[in-house]
Amino acid sequence: MARAATTTDVFNAIAEPRRREIIAVLVDGREHAVGEVVSTLRLPQPTVSKHLSVLRKVGIVTVSKRGQLRMYRLNPKELKPVHDWVKTYERFWTHQIDKVKERAEQKMMQRIVRENQSTEREE
Amino acid sequence: MARAATTTDVFNAIAEPRRREIIAVLVDGREHAVGEVVSTLRLPQPTVSKHLSVLRKVGIVTVSKRGQLRMYRLNPKELKPVHDWVKTYERFWTHQIDKVKERAEQKMMQRIVRENQSTEREE
DNA sequence: TTGACGTATTCCTATATAGGGATATTATTT
DNA sequence: AAATAATATCCCTATATAGGAATACGTCAA
Numbered sequence: 001m002a003r004a005a006t007t008t009d010v011f012n013a014i015a016e017p018r019r020r021e022i023i024a025v026l027v028d029g030r031e032h033a034v035g036e037v038v039s040t041l042r043l044p045q046p047t048v049s050k051h052l053s054v055l056r057k058v059g060i061v062t063v064s065k066r067g068q069l070r071m072y073r074l075n076p077k078e079l080k081p082v083h084d085w086v087k088t089y090e091r092f093w094t095h096q097i098d099k100v101k102e103r104a105e106q107k108m109m110q111r112i113v114r115e116n117q118s119t120e121r122e123e
Numbered sequence: 124m125a126r127a128a129t130t131t132d133v134f135n136a137i138a139e140p141r142r143r144e145i146i147a148v149l150v151d152g153r154e155h156a157v158g159e160v161v162s163t164l165r166l167p168q169p170t171v172s173k174h175l176s177v178l179r180k181v182g183i184v185t186v187s188k189r190g191q192l193r194m195y196r197l198n199p200k201e202l203k204p205v206h207d208w209v210k211t212y213e214r215f216w217t218h219q220i221d222k223v224k225e226r227a228e229q230k231m232m233q234r235i236v237r238e239n240q241s242t243e244r245e246e
Numbered sequence: 247t248t249g250a251c252g253t254a255t256t257c258c259t260a261t262a263t264a265g266g267g268a269t270a271t272t273a274t275t276t
Numbered sequence: 277a278a279a280t281a282a283t284a285t286c287c288c289t290a291t292a293t294a295g296g297a298a299t300a301c302g303t304c305a306a
Contacts, residue, residue, distance in 0.1 A: 247306100248305100248306085249304100249305085249306085250303100250304085250305080250306100251302100251303080251304075251305095252301100252302090252303085252304100253300100253301080253302085253303105254299100254300080254301070254302095255298105255299080255300070255301085256297100256298085256299075256300085257296105257297085257298085257299095258295100258296085258297085258298105259294105259295095259296095260293100260294100260295100261292100261293085261294095262291100262292085262293080263290100263291085263292085263293095264289105264290100264291095265288100265289095265290100266287100266288085266289095267286100267287085267288085268285105268286085268287085268288105269284100269285080269286075269287095270283100270284080270285065270286085271282100271283080271284070271285085272281100272282085272283080272284095273280100273281080273282080273283100274279100274280080274281075274282100275278100275279085275280075275281095276277100276278085276279080276280095
């Protein structure tokens, strides 16, 4: 079997860096014409249109016609599944600082223990 | 150009649902043999080995030999880039409730405005 | 109507899967 | 050494890109 289509779900859609760049351009929540994205990212227009098509198919963006313009708007709640998934693993690096602290405290304790042992020996 | 390799970065690696399942099996942070993953997910052994290979190449898992076993361990901090990226868009659904309230208030205001306009016309 | 503009679509090619099946590799046991 | 066990790798096929180039499509303006 081949790799799942990019339009299968959000995870596949956002794997492409250019699509994440396009999402970043739309982050202000307002409508943007294709041409705006093209000039902002300096990519060929067909490239942008194709990527926007993928994002639209998975629901990350919505389109509306304004004259001859196609206005794209970010639909950020479609990114929530990704957030929910990765949130499960957040604690691993969030508690990293605590672990560093913990190790520092352990070393401190060991030093104190050594000093006490020395003192005991001296007595 | 073809699609970027699954081993290009974490975003491409986690696009495959089976790989996310494997990550979930390893979430306890302990070492797991390939056979454990195979029996847990009931997937063919070569399939699991191939997916683990992809995860290893992008650093999401680490391997160590224990006799004839290969022990895989999750390296969750490699998922942080995904978390950091999607965190940018978190506010959009976190403040969703506030937005609903906001829209309700706007409608209320508009109703009041309309009522005042009617009153003005009547005067 | 004709032309210009903004955008989508089609055609092309090189590349990379994911899974199935078979087999190679490495370690262990008898 | 031979058999067994755990895992990785190889070969195969169907499928799906992403990007470039050309073109079709829909809308606006003169």
